Amino acid sequence: MTVKAPGLVPGTAAFPPAAPVAPQPEAAYPSGSSASAGTPRQRQAPGRTAPIPARAGSAPAEAAAPQTEESDTYDVRGMVADLLLKQADEYRRSNPNDVFSYREKLESLRRTHDGTQAAAEAARLLGELRLPELPPERNPSLLPPEAWASAEPLLRLVDPDRDALQGRWTVERGRLRSDRSTWAKLALPYLLPEEYDVRVVFERGENHDCLLAILWRRGRPFLFSIGGAGNRGCSFEDVRESGPDVLPTKIVRTGVLSSHKVHEVIVLVRSKCLRAFLDGAPIVGCQVDDEGLSLRSEFVPHARGSSHSRPGTASTSSFPAT
Numbered sequence: 001m002t003v004k005a006p007g008l009v010p011g012t013a014a015f016p017p018a019a020p021v022a023p024q025p026e027a028a029y030p031s032g033s034s035a036s037a038g039t040p041r042q043r044q045a046p047g048r049t050a051p052i053p054a055r056a057g058s059a060p061a062e063a064a065a066p067q068t069e070e071s072d073t074y075d076v077r078g079m080v081a082d083l084l085l086k087q088a089d090e091y092r093r094s095n096p097n098d099v100f101s102y103r104e105k106l107e108s109l110r111r112t113h114d115g116t117q118a119a120a121e122a123a124r125l126l127g128e129l130r131l132p133e134l135p136p137e138r139n140p141s142l143l144p145p146e147a148w149a150s151a152e153p154l155l156r157l158v159d160p161d162r163d164a165l166q167g168r169w170t171v172e173r174g175r176l177r178s179d180r181s182t183w184a185k186l187a188l189p190y191l192l193p194e195e196y197d198v199r200v201v202f203e204r205g206e207n208h209d210c211l212l213a214i215l216w217r218r219g220r221p222f223l224f225s226i227g228g229a230g231n232r233g234c235s236f237e238d239v240r241e242s243g244p245d246v247l248p249t250k251i252v253r254t255g256v257l258s259s260h261k262v263h264e265v266i267v268l269v270r271s272k273c274l275r276a277f278l279d280g281a282p283i284v285g286c287q288v289d290d291e292g293l294s295l296r297s298e299f300v301p302h303a304r305g306s307s308h309s310r311p312g313t314a315s316t317s318s319f320p321a322t
Contacts, residue, residue: 081118084109088122099131101248131246138273138287139246142266142280143197151199154188163187192216192269199266204259211257212299217269220293224267224276226283227257234283236274237299240292247275247285 088105095101106122106129113119155176160169167184170177178184194217202211210227223237235250256278257263268275275285 077113078116078118081109081113081116084113085118085121098248099129099244100246101251103129103131104251132244134246134287137270140268140270140273140275142268142277148199152190154190157189158186159189160186163189194218195270197266197268199264201262201264203262204257211265213265213267214295214299215267215269217271217293218290220290221295221299222274222293223295223299224265226265226276226278231256234276234278236276236284236286236288238294238296239274239286239288240294241286242272242289242292243287245273245285245287247282249284249286251284 084105088102088109091098091105092102103126106126110119110122110126155171155174158171158176160171160176163169163186165185165187167181167186168179169184169186176186178186192215198213198215200211200213204211204227208231210225210231210233213224215222215224222239224235225237226234229252232252232254233250234253234256239249241249264279266277268277272289273285273287276283
């Protein structure tokens with residue numbers, strides 16, 4: 001995993017020709033044979049059967065009715081669209097509070113299977129769907145790009161030899177790079193304020209690496225993860241939501257990250273909510289009070305004799321799946 005620029009703002013087959021066949025002389029049958037005497041018997045063409053004469057008094061055979069091809073009504077695309085619509089409905093019933101993921105499933109169906117009856121039904125459902133209404137402080141937006149000009153550049157504060165918690169980290173041409181060890185982890189020597197925005201610009205070098213960011217809010221840690229579960233997951237981990245949100249806390253989507261492509265993740269930490277954006281688009285979020293933030297012990301950073309693993313210090317981790 002390569003971190004380019006972390007920053008923080010508070011607040012067809014051919015066949016040979018057949019061999020020629022020599023012509024065979026016509027056979028003459030002697031008198032008394034089944035053929036007329038002195039008359040040669042004509043041979044039947046290979047592969048053909050001589051017609052059987054009809055018996056006297058029998059009715060002529062009726063001509064066979066012409067065969068017609070049946071029309072193909074097997075609509076695979078429409079069947080797939082129907083299945084996706086059914087899956088979206090099942091998800092809504094099982095996750096009544098995750099309106100955002102339900103909406104995302106309907107939008108994907110409408111976009112990828114346009115012209116099907118299921119896509120038309122998805123468009124109708126989208127028109128009727130209502131997301132929870134949240135005040136601005138519980139649904140913050142991204143800062144304008146120019147605001148990052150005054151952000152604190154965290155990368156320049158990093159000493160890989162001092163700040164590496166696990167695995168080997170290096171700084172190459174201004175980029176922070178981890179090795180392929182499991183749970184390579186590094187602490188960033190910066191105490192976080194109560195509310196802040198943090199941006200990580202990174203490039204994933206392998207197909208199965210995920211990025212983890214261990215963050216804090218008022219002394220309580222939590223985890224942001226992206227690219228895990230076979231590059232299908234993104235989530236805020238170990239949080240207990242305090243209410244419904246317009247964003248899901250966790251998503252499962254094929255191909256969240258692309259290898260050898262630069263991505264930008266921005267996490268917004270506010271007193272009552274969390275937000276994450278991938279390449280400028282919202283991806284996960286939650287309404288959460290301080291009591292709803294926690295972190296499993298194996299993720300809590302413990303530095304090798306370093307003082308900046310104390311609460312409030314940000315950490316990042318790269319995990320290559322095996």
